[in-house]
Amino acid sequence: MNRQNIKTNMEKFSPIVLRIGLGLVMLWFGSQQIINPASWVGYLPEWIDKLPISPTSFVYMNGWFEVILGILLIKGFYTRIVAGLLSLHLLSITLTVGYNEIGVRDFGLSMALISTFLYGSSEWSLDEYFRKRRDNTLV
Numbered sequence: 001m002n003r004q005n006i007k008t009n010m011e012k013f014s015p016i017v018l019r020i021g022l023g024l025v026m027l028w029f030g031s032q033q034i035i036n037p038a039s040w041v042g043y044l045p046e047w048i049d050k051l052p053i054s055p056t057s058f059v060y061m062n063g064w065f066e067v068i069l070g071i072l073l074i075k076g077f078y079t080r081i082v083a084g085l086l087s088l089h090l091l092s093i094t095l096t097v098g099y100n101e102i103g104v105r106d107f108g109l110s111m112a113l114i115s116t117f118l119y120g121s122s123e124w125s126l127d128e129y130f131r132k133r134r135d136n137t138l139v
Helices: 003-011 014-035 046-050 055-075 079-097 101-119 124-139
Strands: none
Touching: 014 055, 014 079, 014 101, 046 055, 055 079, 079 101
16 A cells, blocks of 8 residues: 555545544533533623523533534534534634633634534534435435
8 A cells, every 4th residue: 555545545534533523522521511510600701690591500501502512523413514503602712711721722623613614524424324325215
């Protein structure tokens, strides 16, 4: 096997590794918010106090949002929509927390999610599985 074949074989795994890695990050952060919401309330912006729900409830909702979309991203189900929503979510967090270690981290993650959004579904995704199934039934 020559270098070009090895490179081509490795390149096809890039979007899969990126999608699953990002999904695991979202799953971890979301689950941590569900397990211990009190640890996350301090990160909320001031405007949360104007909402008709408690800050703890907001953290729970955010945690479930991240868990559900993280699982969908790992499975590659509605990849573009999920990656787009998560990138907007993290960009809003970046703007809220500003220029610091959390904001820079979330900016990097949102750029990776935008990359996933632009690429779309890949091999080993439910999107691709359902596309192939649909194409086979149309034949």
